[in-house]
Amino acid sequence: MPSNKQLRQVVVVGAGVAGTMAAQTLRAEGYDGELTLVGAERYAAYHRPALSKKLLTGEVYRAGIDMAPQNEFEVRALRGVSAVGLDMASRTVQLREGADERTMPFDGLVIASGADVRPWPGGSVPDGVMPLRTVDDCLAIRSKLGRRTRVVVVGGGFIGTExxxxxxxxxLTVTLVSREDALLQSALGEEMGSCWTDLHRRHGVDVHLGVAVESLVGDGHVKAVRLSDGLKLKADLVLFGLGVEPATGWLRGSGIPVDKGVVCDATGAVEGVPGVVAAGDVARWWHPLYQEHLRIEHWDQASRQGVTVARTLLAGPGNAEEYDAVPYFWSDQYDVKLQLVGVPTGHDNVEVVEGSVREGEFVAAYGKNGRTIAVLSTIPGRVNDYRGVIADAAAFPPRLNAKADSTTST
Structure with a gap:
């Protein structure tokens, strides 16, 4: 097992935000050995949240979403190269670039391979049916947009709604289709998700809930979508956001523990595998506050985990610090900024503790077993005042001050 002094060859698989932050932190905190950053995409790290927002609308150019390096650091960056295998006995990563394969040795490994978009079920699709996960996806979608384009978006999660x-x-004429009874239901619950259902309908989106896509209509190019309730929706373009799966296929047979993501302790160290850490969408970390393993697909989480795993590698076994920060997420839709601290999964209660849902500015708290586990707000920055409440597992509903006590009915 390499200690921080023995660490001389570090390979980072994944050149997104988690991998890039890990590489930057290693250099910033004194690592002077070999450092290789392996990225399946041909681009340097970029801000993925912009793909469904400003890059899609053309408000920013392609270069405008690149992550600006926090500092210049020496790294061997391999672009357009995929990790296809891992051998822990020889401590090597198998890489593929086109038809060429090679192995790369390591004594420290950062697994930050991200997640892969779930494909359209049923195999091949007509032209004009597209996912949105990468820069190339976004640019391809933009190239197909015209003034009269009729778009059907399938999936009521954050990607679909954004x-x-x-x-x-x-x-554009936009129709949004979701299997659930409210938009964002899996993330926020039906009660709070209904707020975003109403928001989209107010802005002219034709929202269909509780239905699935039965078939795609079109010979060569999509012309319509047929729903499970028999309705046929005309479409020039179908965009789908059906979620993602952690990119762990290259780890098969390696001995790395995978259970809905790479299983890690609270420091990002892969459980039972010395010298290997994981961060970002591929990783499922133990969270001391929630007392369970969580895989969180948030930009902020990926960035912070990247920093943490670099420090874990440098600290060596038994010396790393646990990461127990309260998770944070945001989503911009129209003129509303959704901000969420904590993890509402499994909540058994939700209550508006400030403002009014009817007026569009509110704070809602999620409770579980009498404790506050998450807070959602449309008031910019207000969720920051509740971080301590969640970290302390305060009683539900939380009360910060007199303002919070004067709750207005929904």
Whole structure:
């Protein structure tokens, strides 16, 4: 097992925000050995949240979403190269670039391979049916947009709702289809998710809930979408956001523990595998506050985990610090900024503790077993005042001050 002094060859698999932050932190905190950053995409790290927002609408150019390096650091960056295997006995990563394969040795490994978009079920699709996960996806979608383009968005999660909002802001005809009874239901619950259902309908999106896509209509190019309730929706473009799966296929047979993501302790160290850490969408970390393993697909989380795993490698076994920060997430849709601290999964209660849902400015708290586990707000920055409440597992509902006590009914 390499200690911090023995660490001389570090390979970072994944050149997104988690991998890039890990590499930057290693250099910033004194690591002077070999450092290789392996990225399947041909681009340097970029801000993925912009893909469904400003890059999609054309408000920013392609270069405008690149992550600006916090500092210049020496790294061997391999672009357009995929990790296809891992051998822990020889401590090597198998890489593929086109038809060429090679192995790369390591004594420290950062697994930050991210997640892969779930494909359209049923195999091949007509032209004009597209996902949104990468820069190339976004640019391809933009190339197909015209003034009269009729777009059907399939999936009522954050990607689907953000894409719908962005395209609606361009004046396009947008239909949004979700299997659930409210938009964002899996993330926020039905009660709070209904707020965003109403928001999209107010902005002219044709929202269909509780239905699935039965078939795609079109010979060569999509012309319509047929729903499970028999309704047929005309479409020039179908964009789908059906979620993602952690990119762990290259780890098969390696001995790395995978259970809905790479299983890590609270420091980002892969459980039972010395000298290997994982961060970002691929990783499922133990969270001391929630007392369970969590895989969180948030930009902020990926960035912070990247920093943490670099420090874990440098600290060596038994010396790393646990990461127990309260998770944070945001989503911009129309003129509303959704901000969420904590993890509402499994909540058994939700209550508006400030403001009014009817007026569009509110704070809602999620409770579980009498404790506050998450807070959602449309008031910019207000969620920051509740971080301590969640970290301390305060009683539900939380009360910060007199303002919070004067709750207005929804």
């Amino acid at each position: 894409v719908a909002a962005s395209l609606r802001s361009l004046g």
